[in-house]
Amino acid sequence: CPWLIFYSITVRIGHSLNEAEKNHVTSRRESSLHKCGVYSLQEEMPNIALVASGGSERAMLGLLGSLLALFQDDLLDCVLYLAGLSGSTWCMVSLYKEPNWSSKLEKVKEDIKNKLGGNISFKEKFKKLKKYYREKDNFSLTDFWAVLYITMIVKEIDEQTFSDLRSKQSTKDPYPIYTVIDKQSHEDKLDADTFVEITPHETGYSITGAFVDTSSFGSQFDQGAQIKDQPEMDMLFLQGELKQHMSWSSVYFVDIKQTDIRSLSAPHADEAGQVLLNLVEVNRLVLREEDPSSHITVLKDLLRGIHHITNRFKLSIGVITGCFEGCIVKLHIFGSFICWIFVLPSNFLYSAEVSPSVCRETIRQYVDAGIAINSPFLPLLRRERHIDLIVSLDFSENDPFESLTETAKTCKRLHIDFPEVPKMSKEEKSAPKDFYVFEGHNAPAVIHIPLFNIVNCDDKGNHKYTTFQGPYSSDLIEELLEKAGLNIKNNKRSLLTEIKKIIQRKQSHICSFC
Template identity: 45%
Template structure:
């Protein structure tokens, strides 16, 4: 039942942005529909959930393969942590034909050592110097995602296009931050090996050009295509609430600079004996990072401020440094203290930038500090800038840049990537690895679809199942795809220990899983498939009928 790569292309296209016009593929869609009607169009959705979702998806796919069902899947779409699993799988051409071998390689890598600080730092510099727009997503990719996935994958999605003939078509999903916050335009972004763009609007650009600068539909300046490490960071950056992430990033920044200083990695950066030591400049930045951590945690940073000012005075040859006074900081008012610290950070960065811009990489660190202050994530050029097209919401045409972020911040499952009309989906299999309410994703998808007039079956959950979910739910409706919903932890695979399993695999864990933890999670996720393989085949048979 597996389709060819060419048929996949026709199945996935909607309206694509090409040069200065939007081209409709009406005829191709009709041809694709005729071919697609011959087989059921099945989409497998994997929710977010950090490492839990990454490992849970892998265990589920292994069992789908054993049950002979994986071969029926046309699309595999993921959110957040599940995209980390997808990125690992699609590195291997035709991975679905040798899944046991691929699985063993992935588990061995995830159980191994993390990427070294030196390699992570080198990758961070490569991101900073390699493109026009730099944001915290680049920092998250180099310093955090590498901790979980244990590699720096510099392949691109378009590299995979040539070897997709036997695997489900992959769709990675994020959301447009401005559209989510302001309610204007289309929040759902999908990125596949051949196109990237807005799922509901139907406006797309070739994936290799997604990061490039456009004006009125024409490319003005090419930017390199995002690599797979960055894509995983773009998709999976909401592992905790904003304050926890902020804390963790300041810790990473502080520890990285400290490590580089201890390893003597700045020694080769010295210029001449007259110029101040490079180390002192980076020690000042390290103090500044730790001051931010103190303020976030309600601690007095005065001793660090004194150390920082001493370093700056030494660097300036004893000249007075005009820096925002930290003495007026009021820790009792947490939000005011954060704003005050942001101003102090900006002052220090401006001072260092003005006086010591000649020091290698100091501008990169200052840029990182400013991104932390402004909380800039996933900023890209807007390929719809100044389109002046009625099919595109005016809000999507105005700004030269857009910010993209983890789709789990809106809906933790990628329903709207497969609910595009031209995809003609008959059956959705939703693997839910979410933390908390195990039915929130499918309920939210139903409510959102209702508002948007998108066919979706009604979702009714028995009250008694809210606390003790089962392992298999089917939702059906008139002229709508059938939706199968499978919560990860449930009364069938966990018995009375659901909360114990949830506690053991919380999303907010910034350390990677050990081998035993990976194996147990793959087993419990796999049971949801092996226990329901006949139910799955029955529903597939029903949509064929």
């Protein structure tokens, strides 16, 4: 299979769990619900997974507030797996840097809040961008997006790797699963090869069953054997990969090999940084289906005003109306065709026309899973994980049921057991309840909790927490943490009821074999 030319010393073909994950979840299952007054034998305990949708900083804080409420209500110990994608993984990355975080979540929350109040200078960002360029054979949009956009939200350049974090991993914490999608497989509608999971130990295709050691994610392989090593991906890059959107009406090309970061003074770095942040804003406007032309005009004006650093920091922006010399990116816009693509310099990039075939890279490209299904159900539906109950936290900006319905459709095509999800009315979508339960034969039960609902909001509140906006203020952070926590606290009894139902079914199943 050509797509197996990807990442690891050897590619492991199979659906079984790796030994490290098996050991982790076995130890984790020794936790119980005794604090909540629920008693059962070890074999009767349900395997519970918590899945968190995407939604940028809204998802990051929504997950943090939900976990804090689970911790305060003595429910967090029963969660075996924690799976996220896109913005919710930003929260996970911060959590898993702290060993045994699930037992000291109050402190961890304060640390995250303090971090979000900080700032990263443009000079620090450029230094990191230059480091990525020097170390990698495949410098890409993900590097650029991680350094400029992710640091703007999470206020941190996190250079730790999964190998670094393995020593900090505690079986007292849920086992983490991060989700991205294979861009080419998604476009080719290859459902089984679309969803890619990243865990501390292995990374690979959840449904197909092909995995590699996560420490080698990014190296070059041929026919399942490693032929060229690459530095292990750090957590900043992975956050960029987990939150990289692909938009389709412009093409960006990067060349930073002439950049001399040390020659830039702080004011000059800030000026160049404003150019790059405006490029990020252009992409965000396109994602919101808004006209980016005003920011393209701003870019032209900025470039005219920074000729004093042109020779030190090479950048050019080319648009359909002409080219302007400046600092780091070359931008092409071709009518309705849009695509973020970052490649190494090549003569053909400067021709009058660029074929759409430039998008068809020879390596696998992994992007934000939110563009497929905005919730990481698929990795948890691997039979080997034996999940009995999925608690779905939905932080979507629009339809809070879309991830459920799309998962149900995909599972039907792949012959995977998943509860049937009825069609929701427009009224239900715009004003959902705060707790839903979906059940199906041989399928895990799914509890679905929309972030904004008729219980914790007079209106939906989405207008204050959009996906593509700047960092939240401290007041917005506190309010969002509280609203997410209320969804758990208000439904503690309902959550326990569903858990007890699963225990009873397991008891009945065991007795039938007695």
